[in-house]
């Protein structure tokens with residue numbers, strides 16, 4: 001991008017006061033073989049920052065992001081040095097997305113792979129429809145988190161709201177704090193060795209220090225996997 | 236109270252059937268009492284609703300000039316997605332193939348549809364299960380659905396798509412999520428959807444990362460950003476409050492709005508949903524056109540209508556009412572052999588009667604797609620049954636069907652004096668029933684009366 005300021009080899013800065021989100025994303029979809037790092041200044045809560053990136057580049061968003069930051073990310077490392085709006089890292093396939101502050105609703109929605117780290121709290125429906133990605137939340141998660149989560153793991157270092165893990169498939173949730181209520185078909189299960197290992201590895205990847213012994217495991221009771229009259233299914 | 240009798244009963248039996256509790260309803264109640272579960276079935280609404288059949292064209296005569304049927308050209312070229320997308324979809328015919336999932340359909344069927352559509356210069360659409368390699372290979376123009384479930388949804392396939400269809404709902408079940416019963420969740424289907432094999436899959440009815448029309452606008456922008464504003468974005472709604480929904484879809488930034496009426500099919504949905512939720516396609520198309528005209532967007536945003544489009548006459552009527560294209564699901568399945576007594580294996584007709592019987596039905600009545608035991612190999616994941624539909628045979632039949640529809644369409648357009656099928660207009664139509672006249676907003680035949688409008 002001609003207008004992008006090349007400060008040093010491999011480092012490109014975008015100032016969203018003067019450049020558009022379109023410019024940023026178009027650049028991120030181009031040939032990034034020479035680019036190591038893209039810095040986004042003055043993001044000012046703009047939507048769709050660094051979406052559809054398909055390369056192992058490092059993107060730093062210096063401030064708050066709006067909806068869908070790092071949406072559909074593949075391979076890239078995206079850091080939001082602020083809060084993120086709804087759907088951060090939605091449908092991520094791989095890579096690493098980190099939110100320094102809080103994340104709004106639907107964080108990591110339907111993400112297939114990669115790691116999403118939220119240092120603060122996450123809002124409603126964190127990890128909804130999760131399809132294989134890992135999510136680590138340093139604080140609390142809102143209600144209806146991991147709704148219909150199909151695969152992947154979610155580690156919550158704080159508390160969880162109502163209806164956690166409603167209609168879970170094969171995703172597994174680890175919670176350190178209190179769970180206000182579990183959703184339909186979600187149940188507490190004993191922590192096994194592999195669970196401790198998983199929690200330790202995910203916390204290490206996120207750079208958060210807690211003991212895995214403080215976490216409990218929540219997974220699907222699998223009672224809704226097949227229709228039958230006596231399960232009183234409401235759908 | 237009139238008495239309805241079954242065929243020639245003995246005279247001494249009292250057989251007074253209740254209109255409210257007829258045999259159909261008695262069977263329904265007894266089934267419910269026995270199972271404690273609603274009935275789930277395939278295809279679309281079976282009851283009679285006001286439809287395109289209730290309209291006829293006013294061909295040219297003295298006041299209008301017809302085109303010579305075989306000599307004068309009548310174009311059916313169709314361009315979709317001209318509003319914001321840099322790369323609109325260009326089709327040779329205004330008849331597209333509706334979204335049907337790999338999972339609901341076999342991979343062979345998906346391939347057959349792709350081949351037929353490519354030959355005819357039209358598009359196919361993925362479904363609630365992601366894009367298969369077979370389909371991408373065989374279909375020159377492929378519309379990629381973004382559904383609430385997001386099964387198999389990924390940026391690589393998104394970038395390969397020729398158009399993106401954000402599915403809010405479908406005509407068979409507006410407000411409902413997808414369903415695929417365990418017998419169809421084969422290892423490959425399960426892997427594509429990230430589900431355990433054999434699970435009775437019920438998918439979400441709301442998108443996971445947005446709620447409401449304001450969010451949808453932001454979501455659409457995200458999809459545009461990911462695809463660098465190249466790819467047209469359709470928004471598909473099941474027909475309910477069509478006037479408002481179409482306006483909201485336009486405000487949210489859709490290039491194309493797809494409206495699916497209640498006759499639209501499904502692979503598996505609750506019976507009561509199919510028959511009792513949503514409005515007929517005839518009503519939907521008129522409301523959709525009214526909405527676009529109200530916004531002065533008729534020339535900018537294209538409209539695709541689906542749900543119960545079967546014939547070239549249906550296509551012509553939908554276009555005359557203001558649609559830019561139609562989308563066909565069930566008609567295409569029937570062309571492939573759905574509800575046919577036999578299937579073709581290496582050029583030979585083989586009877587499927589016994590297999591319909593096993594499902595408790597017969598050719599002509601089947602709606603048992605949910606079982607995965609399709610007697611003609613169309614809606615199945617069974618490795619043996621799916622062989623009954625050979626891609627080459629299926630592709631030829633679907634191509635022939637689409638060809639026939641387009642010939643009928645251009646024939647009608649010429650008879651109405653149009654050099655382009657998109658020149659068909661509301662003024663070319665009249666209605667045969669008062670209901671259809673009121674719903675479609677065209678005069679009752681032989682009168683100038685449009686009920687509710689003049």
Ligand code: SF4
Pocket residue numbers: 277278568572573574575601602603604605608609610611612613614
């Ligand atoms: S014949 Fe096959 S496709 Fe047609 S209704 Fe029966 S099961 Fe469905």
